[in-house]
Amino acid sequence: MAKPKPRTRDADATKSRILAAAKSEFARLGLGGARVDEIAEKARANKRMIYHYFGSKEDLFRVVLEEAYLDIRNAEQGLELDHLPPVEALETLLRFTWQYYLDNPEFITLVNSANLHRGRHLEGSERLQMASRRLVRMVQDILDRGVESGVFRAGIDAVQLNITIAAIGYYYLTNRFTGAILFERDFMEDAALQQRLAFNIDTIMRLVTV
Amino acid sequence: MAKPKPRTRDADATKSRILAAAKSEFARLGLGGARVDEIAEKARANKRMIYHYFGSKEDLFRVVLEEAYLDIRNAEQGLELDHLPPVEALETLLRFTWQYYLDNPEFITLVNSANLHRGRHLEGSERLQMASRRLVRMVQDILDRGVESGVFRAGIDAVQLNITIAAIGYYYLTNRFTGAILFERDFMEDAALQQRLAFNIDTIMRLVTV
DNA sequence: CTAGTAACGCACCGTTTAGTTACTTTTAAG
DNA sequence: CTTAAAAGTAACTAAACGGTGCGTTACTAG
Incomplete structure (x- = not known):
């Protein structure tokens, strides 16, 4: 057309x-x-x-931010995790989140900027709240199915799990520069990235399985 | 005097x-x-x-940053974790890290700024590297003692554990503004803070215990 | 074809910025 | 008390800075 x-x-x-x-x-x-x-x-x-x-400059920032968030939320939905068994679904989400951060390094620094300004530029964004609710529901559904089939333990808060999944990838990548100086390691070496991803999957699996 | x-x-x-x-x-x-x-x-x-x-402004930033890092590294040493049994030592470190972030919110935003500028202001700081090495050794010692007494599993990398301990507290707090909007929760409410700390302790304990 | 509108660009404004110059005041050693 | 170095100040500069006024050019409905 x-x-x-x-x-x-x-x-x-x-x-x-x-x-x-x-x-x-x-x-x-x-x-x-x-x-x-x-x-x-x-x-x-x-x-x-x-x-x-x-x-204005600030309004431009507002639009950039909202778009960045909607991009990742949409990509998450594209994973169609409800078609996968709970353990595979969770691992897929973890790998996706990690890879998304690697492929879109601007996302992390934009979120940091947004929070430096106390979230003021995202206030009252209905579209974002809707998209976030969908994500939480998706994770909640994975958890529920896992509990039902006996692989996950009950009582895990989907929001806390979401935060933790993001945290262990995000922190490693956003603080890779000071991390490299403090811990005298190259955080972005292939082997280091693989090791971190494996560690993160281990962390989350031990957290949710019975 | x-x-x-x-x-x-x-x-x-x-x-x-x-x-x-x-x-x-x-x-x-x-x-x-x-x-x-x-x-x-x-x-x-x-x-x-x-x-x-x-x-210069940048050199001032450099000094501020280094001081901020040395402050937390010194406070960590003050915990004298080598006097505690491994599980208690690890939990003490976790609670301390969480509380330090809460009491010193500037630390988090300073670290974010340092990383936005690719760690350039911390390059070649011997004092910081020495202090960091001490921290890693301290955690490695806790892990070793835990393995020896049969409470922790072997083969956990002390640096990865350090990063994870920092990550799960840091991310929650630095992204509390966008988090509040996305997840429609007050991240700083007393009950929410307590719940998060408990979740984090659970996460780390499940990660390290056999 | 033609007019009206949306897209665009130049040149400028008032303000703010990091950094400096030229100067005065306090401190403490001899 | 003298004096020279250290501590402190105010006024300044040159170069951005975000934001605009106003005129021009391409597109399109009729």
Whole structure:
């Protein structure tokens, strides 16, 4: 349906170029460190366009953040974990979360920035709350099925488990620079990454199985 | 020995006032967001003094960061865990780490800032590496004693365990703002904090015990 | 074809920024 | 008391900074 017409003016394309450039700059330097001029240049757009489409630097940050969260939430749903037995489903979610963080390093720094600013830019986002509820329900369902089939113990809070799954991957990756200095290891070496993933799977499995 | 002379000019006092103000501002707004003028004002000092004592904004950040890390590493050593049986020692370390994060929220945001800048401000800090080595040795010793007495399983990497202990507390607290929005919970309520600490102790104990 | 509108870009504004210069005041040793 | 170094201040600068005013160009409905 969509015509591949080579436009010289294309609002949607310009908007998404701005969004991509903003994501990269906000992730690299934080909200305070990113420069609107730099975003405009990287987007091959004009600064005026940023203000035209997004209103302000902070509003642009808001959109970037919400998109980043919705991206991972949608990708999680694409796993279709309800088709898998509980243990496999949980391990698949763990591996996915780890790989997503590795493939999308901007996500982690964007979330850090959002929290440095006390979550102010995400307040009242209905879309995000809906997407998050779906994730919690998905994990709760895995837990329930595991309890029913006798492989998982009862009484585990799905939210706490979700937080823990994210934590053990996220922390390792976000603090890999200071970690490398403190622990005198290369955190990003292939062997180190594999070892960490295995450790994390072990941690979670020991936590949930009977 | 130290004379309690009421000085109107006191280099050490001024320096530590600057350091305290800088720590607070860097933690609150990040390296890019913090303002040198604001730090000077909060320290009841002059901006010139900051440049006199610390050279540049980045060098000031460097000192703040190193001090923050050395503080927690010293506090950990004060626990004297080698006097405790392995299970108690590990639980004490866990509770301490959790409480330290709660009592020193600046620590977490400073570490986040350090990693946003790829650890560049901590490079080549011998003091920090020494302090970190002591921590790893301490945990390794707890693990060894636990294996010997038959309560812990063998083959657990002390560094991975250290990272995991930090991760499950750190992530919960640093991402409490976006967490509150996503999961529609108050992360800082007394009951929620207690529940999380209990969950974390459970996670680690299941990970290390046979 | 033509007008109206959406997309775009230049050049600038007022403010803020890290860092500096030139100067004064306090301290303490001899 | 003298004096020189250390501690402290205010006013300044040059270069960003986020944000805008206003004019121009391409697209499209009629």
